[in-house]
Structures are given as C-alpha cells and as structure tokens.
Amino acid sequence: MAEDRTPGLLNGKFRFKKLPDGSFDKTKVVCTFCSDELSFHRSTTSLKYHLRAKHILADVRKDASAATASTSRARQRTLAECSRPTPVNKTTSAKLTNSITKWIAKDCRPISIVQDRGLQDIIQIATGDLSYQLPSRGTIVTRMHELYDSEKAKKLSQLSEGTFIALTGDHWTSVSNQNYLGVTAHLVDDNWHLHSFTLGVLKTEERHFAEACASQFLDVANEWEITDKVTTIGTDSAPNMTAAARSLPFEHIPCVAHIIQRVIAMAFRDSGFDSVLAKCRKIVGHFKHSPANTAELKALQVSHGLAEESLVQDVPTRWNSTLEMIRRLQHNKDPVSAALAQQKHKLAMLTSADYDRLAKLETLLEPCRYITELLGGEKYVSCSVVLPALCHLLRTMEVSDVDPAYIVRFRQRGEVWQKLSVMLKDGEPAPQSSGAVEDPEPPKKKMALLMMGSESESDDEAVSTDKCLERYKGEPYASIDTCPLQWWSAHSGAHPKLAHMAKRYLATPASTVPCERLFSLAGHIVQKKRSALSSENVNKLVCLSNWLKEEDVV
Incomplete structure (x- = not known):
C-alpha cells in the first residue's frame, strides 16, 4: 500500500481535505479521529479547541505513542502540551475511591451519593480530568466491608491490650420500627488515655425480657472476646435492664443522669x-x-x-x-x-x-x-471519678449522708477510707509489674517474723496497705476541674496499687450518654430514605462512623 502523504497539522491530528483531482484544499482540514471537516485559516487555535473538547484521551494516547516511537529524538514539551490536563491514573483513582468510601461512612452520607452528577462534576474539576467516572455503588459497598474489617481489627487489638473494660448499653427504635441494642466500650490504656467506641448496634427481634437482654450483652462480650475483662455495665433504671444486669457477672452501674431526672x-x-x-x-x-x-x-x-x-x-x-x-x-x-x-x-x-x-x-x-x-457532657470522662462514690461506695456501704464533694476525691470520710482499705486488701488484685519479678521473701526474714510472734504475713500486708493510704492522704488536694486521668498519669508511680484500682473505675462513665449519642448518630443513618437498610449494614455504618470520628479526636 502506498504511503499516505497528505499534508497534516498538529502532528498529524488534522489533514488537509483532498480534492477529487488529487490536489489539496488549504482552507479545509479533516480530523483524523472523528473525520469532521473544519475550516482552516492559517491558525490552529480552533483545531486545538476541537481536540480538547472531543478527543482529549485520544489526543493524549496518540501523543504518548508518538513520544515512545521517537524516543531517540527527545524534545521539550510545548506550551499546549503542558497546559493539557492529565487523566487520573489508577493509583489516584484508587485513592479517590477510598476517600469517598471513608467520607460516606464517617459523615453518614447515603451510598447512592456516588450517582450524583454534581459530585462527579466537582471531582472532575478538582482533578482536571473530564473523563473521570465515580465508582459504582457495588464498589463502595465492597470497600465499606473491607474498611469495617480493617477498623474492627484495630479495635480488637486495642481491647486485647486493655486491662479493665466497662460497657454501656441501651435499646433504640429506628424510623422503620426496628429495634436495636447499642453497646459501647470504655477503657483506660497504659498512658492513661480513655477510649470510648462502639462495639455494635445489633438488631433485636425478641421481647425485651431480662433474660433476653442479658443474653444479648453476653453475645457482644463473647464476640469481642472481652468477657473476662468486663468490670461494669451501665444501663438506665428500667426494670428489665436492671434485672438483666443483675444476672450478669458484671457490676451494674445505673445511669446517674437518669436517676436525677426520675x-x-x-x-x-x-x-x-x-x-x-x-x-x-x-x-x-x-x-x-x-x-x-x-x-x-x-x-x-x-x-x-x-x-x-x-x-x-x-x-x-x-x-x-x-x-x-x-x-x-x-x-x-x-x-x-x-x-x-x-x-x-x-x-x-x-x-x-x-x-x-x-x-x-x-x-x-x-x-x-x-x-x-x-x-x-462531652467531657464526661473528667467527672467519671464521681462514679465509685455515687454508684459503688454508696450502694455497697449503704451510706446516705455522704458529702459528694468529699467523696469525689476519697477524702475526709472514715467510711470511705475503711471501704477503700478493704478493697485494697481483699477485692482488688495487685498490679502486674512489667519489669523483673521480685524475689521471694528470704527465709531469714520469715524466721524473724515468727520469732517476733507475728501470726502471719497478713500483718505485714496490712501495714503496707495502711502506708499506701497514708501516702495518698498526704497528696495535695486537686481542684474539681483537674482531670483525674492526668493526675494519675503523673502520680501512678507513687501509688501503684491505688493506680491499678483507679484505672478500673475511671474507665466507667457515670451515665449512659455515650449510647444516647450513638442513637443520634444512628438516626442520621437510618432515615426515611434509607429505612430499608439491612441490619448488617446499619451495624457497620454506625460503627465505622463512630470509629473514624474517634480516631480524629485521638
């Protein structure tokens, strides 16, 4: 086949129109991509507009192939080539898809938002790629499940490192008349930072009898493998929730805010x-x-x-x-x-x-x-020190005339100090040291104790407990605005036994407000337009939104 020697413009993207007699019409050009006929008057501006409007991808591919074919003769890019937008590559497209998935989960946006033409126009303008297409709903759902699995693995690791975990739970009814049980976990890490996050929003179809509620809480604890770490469970004062909590192997903490309102x-x-x-x-x-x-x-x-x-x-x-x-x-x-x-x-x-x-x-x-x-409030953690006073000590000690201002800091009340001493001796395990294990007591010391008439080593333990309490009593008073977590972070080394106890009780919020906020979040997800969401998707969307926002706070 004879080589086509038709004169061309813009690197062969346009060719002059060939007349029947074999000559060329210098006032007409033909696009090599779409065969459209255009007028030409010694200026290529209109031809470049045509390429940018209709053949941006084809133009880029042809330039790339031409550059590959002419690697032996490198040249500087023209101004037109530099100003031409570059299509979004696969890596950037994947990042955009992940960001859209995270945005939908975090801010409770409907998945169908990827079908909005307006969102696509915004991303096309931002990227400069007019050919960019948003991911499909199926792709977003798949990425949503993958994101949930990865975030859940992080929370499982966080729970495995915690020593004491407190739970709060309550029931909620959606606009579609579906009932859900929301459960949140609270723990204090080794750096004295409190973490609160959702464990699940589980659909319940059976009646809310005490046995059913207790079984649901146990299912959540078993699923997250924290049954042996849960210390307290906070609920409202409804009779069924109170009865359910009493049947569980955890200490029940009724919501103080609910009690006040009642x-x-x-x-x-x-x-x-x-x-x-x-x-x-x-x-x-x-x-x-x-x-x-x-x-x-x-x-x-x-x-x-x-x-x-x-x-x-x-x-x-x-x-x-x-x-x-x-x-x-x-x-x-x-x-x-x-x-x-x-x-x-x-x-x-x-x-x-x-x-x-x-x-x-x-x-x-x-x-x-x-x-x-x-x-x-938002800073309910800072006042969780009130919890052992209002909910634990008052109930176990059956004291009704204790001044809360004193109980907040466990000061100036003999009953409180007595109960605290008993808890240190009997109820609370000693903290596990991460360093070297202490050597057992030398036999000579044991013999000396026997010679002195000591009945057992319990006397020595009682002295040690009394010294711990005396050292704590000697600490300067902290103001009511002081965060107890920050205080214990600075003084845990001086009071290791009390710090171990504080980490257990400070993890428990005094109210079930975290669950109330969780249901407000769920209300933004299960709307009238999204009332057909499956219970699995509701659980994952609520958890993801809570987890991602909790990461931002941290």
Whole structure:
C-alpha cells in the first residue's frame, strides 16, 4: 500500500481535505479521529479547541505513542502540551475511591451519593480530568466491608491490650420500627488515655425480657472476646435492664443522669408547683401550635429589645427541659404578656406570685442541670471519678449522708477510707509489674517474723496497705476541674496499687450518654430514605462512623 502523504497539522491530528483531482484544499482540514471537516485559516487555535473538547484521551494516547516511537529524538514539551490536563491514573483513582468510601461512612452520607452528577462534576474539576467516572455503588459497598474489617481489627487489638473494660448499653427504635441494642466500650490504656467506641448496634427481634437482654450483652462480650475483662455495665433504671444486669457477672452501674431526672419527676408530683407548671405548658403550647402567634411573639421580642427565640415545651424524657421552659418564659415575660393581651384565648395568665414561684423553682433545678451536664457532657470522662462514690461506695456501704464533694476525691470520710482499705486488701488484685519479678521473701526474714510472734504475713500486708493510704492522704488536694486521668498519669508511680484500682473505675462513665449519642448518630443513618437498610449494614455504618470520628479526636 502506498504511503499516505497528505499534508497534516498538529502532528498529524488534522489533514488537509483532498480534492477529487488529487490536489489539496488549504482552507479545509479533516480530523483524523472523528473525520469532521473544519475550516482552516492559517491558525490552529480552533483545531486545538476541537481536540480538547472531543478527543482529549485520544489526543493524549496518540501523543504518548508518538513520544515512545521517537524516543531517540527527545524534545521539550510545548506550551499546549503542558497546559493539557492529565487523566487520573489508577493509583489516584484508587485513592479517590477510598476517600469517598471513608467520607460516606464517617459523615453518614447515603451510598447512592456516588450517582450524583454534581459530585462527579466537582471531582472532575478538582482533578482536571473530564473523563473521570465515580465508582459504582457495588464498589463502595465492597470497600465499606473491607474498611469495617480493617477498623474492627484495630479495635480488637486495642481491647486485647486493655486491662479493665466497662460497657454501656441501651435499646433504640429506628424510623422503620426496628429495634436495636447499642453497646459501647470504655477503657483506660497504659498512658492513661480513655477510649470510648462502639462495639455494635445489633438488631433485636425478641421481647425485651431480662433474660433476653442479658443474653444479648453476653453475645457482644463473647464476640469481642472481652468477657473476662468486663468490670461494669451501665444501663438506665428500667426494670428489665436492671434485672438483666443483675444476672450478669458484671457490676451494674445505673445511669446517674437518669436517676436525677426520675427524682425530679417524682418530686414534682408531690410539690406545689403542679398548677404553675400546667399554666406554663398551656402558654407555650398556645404559641407552638400557631405560626401566627409565634410571629407576633417574635415581633414583640424585637420591640422590647430582646433577641428572637422560641419558647421551649418541657418533655418528661428530655433532660432539663422543664428548667429551660421556665427560663424562656421568665426571660420573655413582657413579650409573652403583651402578645397574650392582643390575642383571643382562654388561658390562665401567670401572676406575679407565679413568676416568683418559677424563680424559686429555677434555683432548685439549676444544680440538677449542672450535675446532668457534668455527667453527660462531652467531657464526661473528667467527672467519671464521681462514679465509685455515687454508684459503688454508696450502694455497697449503704451510706446516705455522704458529702459528694468529699467523696469525689476519697477524702475526709472514715467510711470511705475503711471501704477503700478493704478493697485494697481483699477485692482488688495487685498490679502486674512489667519489669523483673521480685524475689521471694528470704527465709531469714520469715524466721524473724515468727520469732517476733507475728501470726502471719497478713500483718505485714496490712501495714503496707495502711502506708499506701497514708501516702495518698498526704497528696495535695486537686481542684474539681483537674482531670483525674492526668493526675494519675503523673502520680501512678507513687501509688501503684491505688493506680491499678483507679484505672478500673475511671474507665466507667457515670451515665449512659455515650449510647444516647450513638442513637443520634444512628438516626442520621437510618432515615426515611434509607429505612430499608439491612441490619448488617446499619451495624457497620454506625460503627465505622463512630470509629473514624474517634480516631480524629485521638
């Protein structure tokens, strides 16, 4: 076959149009990729636009093959070649897929987001590769399972290194009316850092009898191989959960925040605040159920120089909602009164005496709010030192008049020191030293003890325990804002036995707030549009989101 000697442009990507008589039309060119005919007027700008718009990949491949064929004559790249975007290679594409998978799992995004054209446009602009295609849903699901397996292996290794592990658990019902048991683990590592992460959100189909709940907790502990390390289990005070916890070989720690709220609810029944609280609820409902009434209230708030804010309706299951309702009504006393005076209603108005009673009630509820937020806030770890005082010592010692301010630091209470001494002698094992094992006591010392009339070596152990407690009593007082983990990190060497005990109890949170937050996270995953998610995917998505966010905090 004769060689084609048709004159070309742009390295042969375009050729002049050949006429029937064998001559060439210098005003027309033909694209060698798509055979489109283009006009040519001594400028290749329009031809380059054509290549970038329709044949970017073909153009790159042809340039690469041309460069390979002409390796013997190396040349500098032209400005047009330098400005041309480079396609995403396989390594970068794999990194993008992994990042998208991690983003979906961490931020509770739906897997179907990979089908959004907008996301694809963003990544194409960011990479400069207009041919990039997002991974399919099947690819994301596969990578999600692989990510879960790798992250679970990390958590298993972390649990295997822990000495004491505390569990918290509670039940949750999704929008699709499916019930799940959420379980979280808490442990203090050798560096005195507390780690809290999810062990699972397991679907339950049987009734929540005590035996079933206990079996579910044991299944989780056995799956993660931590049955022999679990020390405490925290739940709410529901009768079935309390009975289930009592049947387990772990110490039950009822949620302190739940107990406080139950005490408040029971106290309201026998108090004289029922009538004034009923008035408050009806007034708040009057504005909540009418957008027009709410708009008038906000306009009056602005006219009185106050910020626009909605009134709060108290809910029995929402902590501190009664206090917030009282506060909002007192703060907006004038706008509320003015709005009700302009509207038609049959509400009983709050009198000056009622507002005085609300002010007294606010004073009574404020300490409860402080304790609830202290025990259930983001820094609940820093106040977990309250736990052995409120939940362990008070219950085992049956002491009802102990000042919590003293119990927090195990100070200035004879009962506390006595119980602590007993725990050191009998209940708590001695810490295992990682160094050389101490030599057994020389026979001469034993003989000397016998000659001195000592009944046994228990007397020597009692002296050692008393010395440990005396050294601890001599430590300077720490402020209430001091993190106990940081304190023990600096003083664990001076008090090895007490440090071993502290690591056990400081790992247990005083409330089940970690599970409550877990269910808030699960609510973002199991939505109305994702109500058909399988229980396996729900468990893995919730765990991944919790684990990945916990790694960021660390």
